[in-house]
Amino acid sequence: MNRLLVALLAAFDAILAVAVGLVAALAPLTLLWIFGFGADAPWAGLWPAAGRIWQLGHLVPLAVSLPEELTVPLGIDAAAASFTVSLAPLALTVFTAVFAFRSGARAAAAGAWVVGVLTGAVVVVAAAAAVLATTANDIAAVEPWQAVALPALVYTVPAFAGAVSVAWRDGDDGVVDSVRVVLDRRGGAWSEVPGLIARGTAIVLMALIGVGALLLTAAVLLRGSQIIALFQSAQVDALGASVFTVGHLAYLPTFVVWAVSFIAGPGFAVGVDTVVSPVGTQVGPLPGIPVLGALPESASPWLLLLALLPVAAGALAGWTTRSQLVRDRAGVPGPEPMGARVVVTLGIAVLSGAGAALLAAVASGSIGPGTLASVGPDPGPLALTVGLEAAIGAAVLLLSPRGRDEPGGALEPVQRVPEPAPTTEPIPVAFDATPDPHRDDDGMAGPETTADRGSRPPVD
Known part of the structure; x- marks a missing residue:
């Protein structure tokens, strides 16, 4: 064009x-x-x-x-x-x-x-x-x-x-x-490494955003009564409620990033010297913003299992990129290149952490004076935890040897062509081609007739 x-x-x-x-x-x-x-x-x-x-x-x-x-x-x-x-x-x-x-x-x-x-x-x-x-x-x-x-x-x-x-x-x-x-x-799979890193990073970040949205939805549904109570305490008319709703929709992606930080482990702040994380929740007086009613009142040890979700996102990225490497090397002799897989694993971990840090940076800031001067997740801890969790999940799938039933696996048995069974030369047998009247077509002796007996020479 x-x-x-x-x-x-x-x-x-x-x-x-x-x-x-x-x-x-x-x-x-x-x-x-x-x-x-x-x-x-x-x-x-x-x-x-x-x-x-x-x-x-x-x-x-x-x-x-x-x-x-x-x-x-x-x-x-x-x-x-x-x-x-x-x-x-x-x-x-x-x-x-x-x-x-x-x-x-x-x-x-x-x-x-x-x-x-x-x-x-x-x-x-x-x-x-x-x-x-x-x-x-x-x-x-x-x-x-x-x-x-x-x-x-x-x-x-x-x-x-x-x-x-x-x-x-x-x-x-x-x-x-x-x-x-x-x-x-450079040969090998190096030409595909940048694309695989970008694809794996996108999978990790999109998966985290997806599970963050699910967690936010679950929190709103489970603590809907507290959110409605904050709406009622504001004592606003229909216009004020509409303004609240539009403002919440505008900040919806911001709250999703907060949920991602909660899942990863570091959590987020809703003011100076406050924290909301799976390990514990420590908050002071909060402004009457209805969505803050979705914050958990206390933590539970079971919430620490949420950290497995970023690991699963890294495993999904590792499985996808490993499968792409196998498809790209279809028909190429030799084992998969370990160096390329290591670089892809490290690239996914580093870029996933950097992407999480960027999300935290744009989803944090100030909303008012005093303690409200610092809200949202901290980019540094979120980058570190997401990078490590994604690295663990991706390494499990990218660096492990492939199974016997997987194409291109190091343990895949070599397909051998079966050797033909040994054959022996038939032993030649001399035979008289003159037809025998006493044998039928299949070579068996037939019934003896009277004429045959009459032509037989007498026995002494």
Whole structure:
């Protein structure tokens, strides 16, 4: 495809991703302005509020300073009137990342992924700069470089990942193919190692996210009464309940990452010097956020068995990549290369830990003053535990010898061709070809007739 056309399509994808994200933030705020504030609502503050929500959803911290006309009636201490909000509603982040991944993949399929990724990044930088310039307000301030760079990273990194994944699979006649040529020269299975590592890492992280979502669903169902009680204690009307619900949906991926950290073992914090983990739960006074009613009141030793789930995710990744290695080496003589399997195991462990650390970093931050300045999982412990658990599971399947009944296994018996049974030469027997009238067709003596007896010479 023409590079100019690829650039135009990538620019359109980037503009659409930014526009949809802004509309997703603007639509509920518009309803709040109409039904909550009425006709006297200051409409000039609608767009700045929507822009700040979009920026927060793209990992931009907000420095909030509440005015006195708001803090005095509500009885808020002046020391608590200024704080930072950096816990991102990851629903907006996930949408932009998925959209960018698909855009990068399409650009790579068109044969110009570098042009597509760079064009999308430039367009997002321009859009983020425009949002920054038009959303200035005194209540929520942002750092200009963060307001431009962080949304660009949220778009560019997934777009690059999508482009490289397709280019590695289909080729790009450029940098990716050059890397494959270098690996092909090493021989063996080394050319497939990067793809196997990426596949195994994706399996581990997707499996963890899946089990995290299941755990969150189970917690909501089991402690639904506490969540409803917190909704009722807020004493909000239908509009307020709708705002609560929309906010919970926006932060749903954030809570899933918290559940992943709980499963892996380190747990997460809901304030300074607090922890919620399978080992124990230690929390102080919590804000009246309904979803916090799903937190367990106490720990149980049985919850430690949840740590087997990341090990199982690593085993699944190891089984998948080992099977792919066997298929790729079908018909190739010799045992499977141990060096490639070791590298794949280490790569899955390292990248799974790095991915878990990234998830923890974007799912943690501040939601208010005081103890609420630190909520979410700690990236370091989560990276270490997920990396070790994934390494154990992957090593069991990748480094163990294959069984006798598995193709290509080191213990598979050699198929031998059966030797033919020894044969002996028949012993030649001399016989008279003259037919004997006293024998029938099968060589047996037949019944003797009267004529035969008459022709027999007399016996002395």
